[in-house]
Amino acid sequence: MSNVIKDIEFWRLVAGYLFILLLIVFVKWRGLKREKQIIVSTARMTIQLILVGYILTYIIEQPNPFPILLIIILMLWFAVYNTYKQVAIPLSRKLKQIIAISMAAGSIVTLLYFNFVVIHFQPWYEPQYLIPIAGMIIGNSMTGITLGVKNLIEGIQREKQLIEGALMLGATPEAATKSVVNSAFDSAILPSINSLVGMGIVFLPGMMTGQILAGISPLIAIEYQIAVLLGITGSVALTVMIFTYFGYRTFFNERDQFDV
Structure with missing residues (x-):
């Protein structure tokens, strides 16, 4: 079993947001008025996880x-x-x-x-x-x-x-x-x-x-x-x-x- 985890290329990760776009199109089509909430939630998730990633990298390398x-x-x-x-x-x-x-x-x-x-x-x-x-x-x-x-x-x-x-x-x-x-x-x-x-x-x-x-x-x-x-x-x-x-x-x- 390989111990090297595959890195996800940036453009492939961006491609994952396609499903969010499909969700926004669908709720807009159905008149559910959730577009703003979906965009804000997705943006917050992305920013928060990136920040947490850098913080955890620092803490794991220098545990205190x-x-x-x-x-x-x-x-x-x-x-x-x-x-x-x-x-x-x-x-x-x-x-x-x-x-x-x-x-x-x-x-x-x-x-x-x-x-x-x-x-x-x-x-x-x-x-x-x-x-x-x-x-x-x-x-x-x-x-x-x-x-x-x-x-x-x-x-x-x-x-x-x-x-x-x-x-x-x-x-x-x-x-x-x-x-x-x-x-x-x-x-x-x-x-x-x-x-x-x-x-x-x-x-x-x-x-x-x-x-x-x-x-x-x-x-x-x-x-x-x-x-x-x-x-x-x-x-x-x-x-x-x-x-x-x-x-x-x-x-x-x-x-x-x-x-x-």
């Missing part, structure tokens, strides 16, 4: 724990900020704090566990491993908690009268919102569960594909991919568990009265 930790903190900050934006529903200050704490706790605990116990790379700040794995864990946790937040808020607003009725009958806030909280948690972890079901049969994940393209043995690539998928699923579950456990309480005051 401080800039690596700074990058992870920035990842977490952007994930939290992006969650606020994607929800597109007014959030209380308490709920924003719960989102930030859940994202940080769920992602960091999972990353540390898989760093020191499961994969155990050395040094612990090895950027070749730590940064890509942190990105996958944080990114998927962001997707999970975004779904959880949206479904929790929408569910509580939709079931407001039922929750108030349960409270008047003597139910605790936890009991009154149990079905809503369970539904929010279920919707948040479902994409992760579905990805586990289709993994290896329906599609090959990006990390495994990249390692195989780089000449790594498929069996070793599978080991890493299993570890990463378990980490992603665990991180999403832990993040959403923390959020749903504390998040619903922000809709009640100190006297357990519904405050929506």
